[in-house]
Amino acid sequence: MDYTTDRKRVTGLGSAKSGTEHHWHMMISSAALCGLIPMFVFTFGSALGGTYEEVLAYYQRPFPAIVAILTFLVGFWHFRGGVQTLIEDYTRGHTRKILIVCFTLLSYAAMATGIFAVIRLAL
């Protein structure tokens, strides 16, 4: 006779095994973005609309450049997690896997492109 409780028998049988950590990472990145987003909106907002020389000079200053780099880093990391949840909710099987791979690659590509561009402008 099996004395194991139902709760004990199903522990570890879930499919994902990483949901808590995923949620925790979304919480950390969203907390970071609470500060980064307002800073990015107002720095990028004042740079946009300027001439090429003005934009170059603006992003050679440390503060706007660091804010932009951090926003691309944390923002696209946060997007990667969010879009994965979206895909997991509405698709299944191979489509789900392919979409998650594609959007993960897109997130990191956009993150790397943005950071590279800011560093090149700043230096």
Place this chain on the structure above:
Amino acid sequence: MPDVNRGNRPLSPHLQIYRPQLTSMTSIVTRITGNGLLVGSLLIVWWFLAAATSPEYFAFVDAILTSWFGDLVLFLSLWALWYHTLAGIRHLIWDSGSLLGLKSSYQMAYGIIGGSVLLTILTVLVI
């Protein structure tokens, strides 16, 4: 437990069964704004890449971002960004176990809608 019948289980009712409510609608819009922000962010990354490449390329991309189309996308993205930020803060508050009641949820929903519009107008005025 593993030998449970998986083929014929009752399914829980999904969204289309329920009447739209402020709580569900604000939640859905959070998802739409969050994922929709990809469009605006890719435009901005493109703008930075162009600025880091050459003056000619920058002039080309900058013209797109400052055209009526670019303005429209960035304006909508700005609102989406503020909305998603405020809604995200609401989620962080909920995750801490506070303000989960119906009344406070509705108050925060009105706060998100009003706050996002207000912050968008304020940002446009400042910038």
